[in-house]
Amino acid sequence: MKRIKKLRDFILINNMFSIIIPLILVGLLVTPIIYDYLLKDMHEKNTMIAAAIAQRMSDFMDDSFQVLKQINGLLDDGTLKDDATIQRYLNGLLESSDSIEGFEILDANGIVKNTAPQNVNILGANRTGQPFFAETRTTGKPFVSSSFISQQTGQPTITIALPHGDGVLVAYLNLEEISMLSGNHIRTFGDSVTVAITDGNGVFISHTDINKVYQREIEANYQAVHQETADPIHTFTYEGKTAMVSHADVPNANWHVFVYEAYDSIYAALRPFIIMMLLFTLLLVLFSRFVARLVFKDINHSFGELNRQTKEIAAGDYHPIDTDNRFDEFDQLTANFNGMVASVKERDDALKVLAYYDPQTGLPNAAYLNEQLGQLIHNNKGKIAVICFDIHNFKRINDTYGPSFGDKILEMMGARLLALNCAHGFVARINGSNFIRVLTELEQADDALFEIERLQGVLNQAMTYHENNVYLRFHVGIAIYPDDALDVEELLQYANTAADIAKQQGRRAQHAFFETAMKQNLIRNMTLENSMRSALKNNEFFLQYQPQIDVRNKKIRGFEALIRWDHPQLGRVSPLEFIHIAETTGMIVPIGAWVLETACRQIVAINQKMGTELMISVNVSPVQLSQENFPAMVAEVLKRCKLEPSLLELEITENLFINSFEEAISIFESLKAIGIRMSLDDFGTGYSSLAYLKNLPIDTLKIDQAFTRDLLIRKSNENLMESIIMMAHILHMDVIVEGVEELEQLDCLKIYQCDHVQGYYFSRPIDENQLEALLGQLIADQAQDID
């Protein structure tokens, strides 16, 4: 992974490197050049010193030979004619010379003729073994010996010789004196150099360390220095130190002058340069740090500002970045950021619209409602009315004109509501045909009614699309915060409940305020819903039976099975109450199956016992009928109970046809195929479409008790009843009139040739254990009538 570093450190370090590295490179380049220059300089200087000393030695030797020449001349010209004169003269010379410590005058046989200082041991000695005699005689040239320790002085000595006639003149030179002489001369060149002189064999004649002369040490690198090499600079190690050796020859003595200088002195000369270089580097680094800090201060400011503001943006505050900085790059960066912020904000807004607005109506949606209402509650600014208004029978509009028409209606509604510019709150579409108006700053509950009127004023006007005019009706429910509920969910629920109530109340009241009773009703419904499943298991349901009587002969046609619920806590629960709940929860399916089977068994049992062929009528919910396997289930039950199919009549209501007429026909046909009878219940309360009657294979038409009730009140009612019965008969349908409670009613129906009746006049719905008794009584009554 790439290491993350601080920009400040990065700039400082790189700045430092950008100074140090070039300087080091320059140093690396320049130092060898300077070193080379110093080396050459040292070599030249030392060669000069060597040459100067060599010259000095050469002069010294010339001077020494000059003495011998002088003696030679004096001997030749007869100035020194006898031994005494010679002796005196030589002694005089010895006294005046520092370096010459002895003379010998040899004859042609090498015999010492004269010696100074005077020495009887040497006088007359034979020198033929000495090179200074043999070589001088042979070559006839001046001679310089190698060094030796003089037995007289015990000091290092050399001899020089000059031919004189057949003999030889010899002088003994003290090397210590020569050393001193050269030493004095060397001192003028400073103490960084060491100078030595060797003879032709490399043996030291002169050296700062006089012991080397005494002990006739040899210059260790004598041979190497004299070898011809490409590099004139000779480098050797002496006593652990590397030194440069320069040299010069003393031609008249075959001597060699060596000048040594340790490389340390070059390093010493280089040191100030290197120190200066380092100091300069250090200063530059410090300066660069200072400048980098200054520069970084500006960058840091820009970065800090950018950092701070982007943090704000990241936290959700989408404002453009505004910084003052000195760098174009930062301006570009800021501009880019601002572009990004703007596009994020735009997208955010679009998302908000998507998330909070209903695309169809352009109104806020449920999410918006929840959030805003929650916020309003949170802010707690007075009363809030939550007004729920639901389009009445919107589904039918859809079914009738097609879904796109419905969509268009919704769209138009949205446009009208938006145009209304609802102040104090907002209007939202929750789902389908359900709208919520949230009205704030409510002073009293009735204020909501003004708003409802205002809304209805707009919405009740005709909606026209493709030349179709539609007038909308609404159920309106109102819940008030904080009177009815304190949270969003409850408010919405209560407003919905109130709208439902308004719906149930029908046209009588187009709106309803939520009341506590509604809440209790809700709770009761919830309790029923929850206990319904266990109720079937615990045999809380039971059936009652109401007889259906033939009008003409008062013969019992059969019974209608009616379900009852004996709730352990709530007591008897009306079917009106719980059937609706069972249908919405789907529990109607098992309950209906139970009812069918129980009723079939009961009628089979009765028929067997009484020897009758009574029919059983069982109510079937549209929910049951929509079950695919319903006809099969019915056939199975019949088989199980061993009931003749013709003795079973299923009662259905018109609601079945609302969804799909074609589907209804197909279900009817499959049921009819089994051989059972079909009955249309509650005729006259719903749509009472003649189309249904004409096209459906209905065996029996059951006229709702509402007709029976009104029968005797108005003549027109009688006519309607008669017409319906006639129409049924024309369509080959059996007619059963419900709700017959009085004899007059029965008589009237008799006139209209009604087939069967059902009602309290004959019997209320009874328990199964009362069936036999009722049957017995009815048969007896019948017999009586016949009589």
Next chain:
Amino acid sequence: MKLKKIFSTLVLLTVTVLCLTSCFMQKPLSIGFVASLTGSTSELGVNGRNGLMMAVEEVNAAGGVNGKAVEVVIKDDQNNPEVGLAVDRELQEAGISFIVGHMTSNMATLSVPFVNSQDMLMINPTMSATTLFGQDDHVIGVVSPNSDQAAIIKESMVKDSVGKRVAVIYESQNLAYTGTVKDGIAQDLAPVGGQIIYEEAFLASANPNYLDISQRVLSTQPDSIVILASSFDAAMFCQQFYKLNNQTPIYLAAWSMNNDLLLQGGAAVEGVTITSLIDLESKAPAYTAFRENYLKKYGAEPTFAAVYTYEATMLLLNTVAETANPNPETVKKAILQKAIYPGLQNEITIDGFGDASRTIYEYVVKNGQFTKAE
């Protein structure tokens, strides 16, 4: 944490550097060399040092002793026993256990007891005083005892059929040497009826009057003259006898066997008989190579002092190289155990006392050159 890491890195680095340094920079092997390097007897010492340096350079060029370079600490005993003792002590205090030296027998009187008292080993190139022999001491010699020289001189006299009256001149500072040779001659002459009829000592350092001594010797009319002195002194005496037209045969001991004798002596040493510790005409390959190198380096013929010191140094360094745990005791034991060593010219036999026995030669000066006697 970070500091700890840096610290441990530094420690590791230091240890590594130290290890590498100790590996590459082996401590050198230091040996001492003591001889008279200044003054009139320095010829012997300087030649010895030259021989020693030849050996050391040769060993170092071949990679040193077991990888260690050989380093020599050179001391001048000024031919003075007390100075000799002082420099021996200096070497001992410097932690040096091996000494090559001294070179004149008179130095033994103080130096040998000192070396014996210390954990040191001295390899003696040229101290040949008979009294040094037959001692179980800390000294190993590569030179034959003086008695051998005395025997050669006596045999030369017998061979030359000179008379039996012998005069002896001997140097008294190096009496340890000259005395034993003189005594050896006297001892050897006795059985053949010879005797020393005159003897005179002189002190080289006190400007001896060579002429007077020579005149006194001649006045005793000896049949032969024996001079036991350094080459210079011997040459000076010969010069005097030359001046005095002496015809009496002169015999010299090995101490005088030096080029200086020829240089200083000239015609005066012509015909002199001299014992030599080396064979100047040797064709032994080791010697010819050595001689060639020596001539090249020093511009002079190697003397016996150079040869013997070279051999002594080689004996020491080779034995140290071959000894597992070299200290004076183990090296001495190793030398004694091996007993026979190759010299430059011939084998050196070392006995249980660490004393050598070698061939000694007889030379005559003829035409200014040393010529092996018939």
